[in-house]
Amino acid sequence: MKFSGTDSYVATDDLKVAVNAAVTLERPLLVKGEPGTGKTELARQVSAALGLPMIEWHIKSTTRAQQGLYEYDAVSRLRDSQLGDERVHDVANYIKPGKLWEAFAAPGKVVLLIDEIDKADIEFPNDLLQELDRMEFHVYETNETVKAVNRPIVIITSNNEKELPDAFLRRCFFHYIRFPDMDTMRQIVEVHHPGIKQALLTTALTQFYEIRDQQGLKKKPSTSEVLDWLKLLLAEDLEAEDLRRDSTQALPKLHGALLKNEQDVHLFERLAFMARRGR
Structure with a gap:
């Protein structure tokens, strides 16, 4: 067995x-x-x-x-x-x-x-x-x-x-x-969203891990949350280019699937504000 x-x-x-x-x-x-x-x-x-x-x-x-x-x-x-x-x-x-x-x-x-x-x-x-x-x-x-x-x-x-x-x-x-690394996460995503475009997946996972690594985050997004986020991105028919941000756009698209409390949302809003002031 x-x-x-x-x-x-x-x-x-x-x-x-x-x-x-x-x-x-x-x-x-x-x-x-x-x-x-x-x-x-x-x-x-x-x-x-x-x-x-x-x-x-x-x-x-x-x-x-x-x-x-x-x-x-x-x-x-x-x-x-x-x-x-x-x-x-x-x-x-x-x-x-x-x-x-x-x-x-x-x-x-x-x-x-x-x-x-x-x-x-x-x-x-x-x-x-x-x-x-x-x-x-x-x-x-x-x-x-x-x-x-x-x-x-x-x-x-x-x-x-x-x-x-x-x-x-x-x-x-x-x-x-342990929390899945990028390669393992790709395998997990492929199980739930087979055939997802690799460019979109790469961009989305890069942003996801950047969010998880952000200092001061109260609740790190989990595997189930990135799967929900990708489901929304696919439903909106978004491409990798649609996800790309500059330094003044700290919050990703449809961030409500990833950030689940106001403290974390405010954290990224402050980061964007500081980036705009630094220009």
């Missing part, structure tokens, strides 16, 4: 090695990187490439680890007991399986995505240590143990907003998705 990328996802050699190493070790793969670098999409592409079903658990700031195992609906049981419902005699009727339970109980191997784990409370990763390590957990209300029928391929993503506990990191295989 080897991952070698897909036609719709450009995976670098080191990323392929990381995925296959995690599968071989039967360890969760912890993937970090800038937002928009394809971390979540990686799990979907691994699922597609290996022909495995996928279960997605998207983490929010309010998500608790227990929700990934199961939730016991005591309120509904109390209400049903007041109404005389026969279902109250079996507590299992009020146990709702979580995403980990779904993955453990699946009849075959699955890919389990735990997306943006760093959004949750700092204790969230620690609360899943034993479950991810032993691939089992206990349901106290029914006194049963849920054990993985087939050990799932677990892919965990993080935007690096919080430091993760050392004990959790020890149980993972780690990979950091």
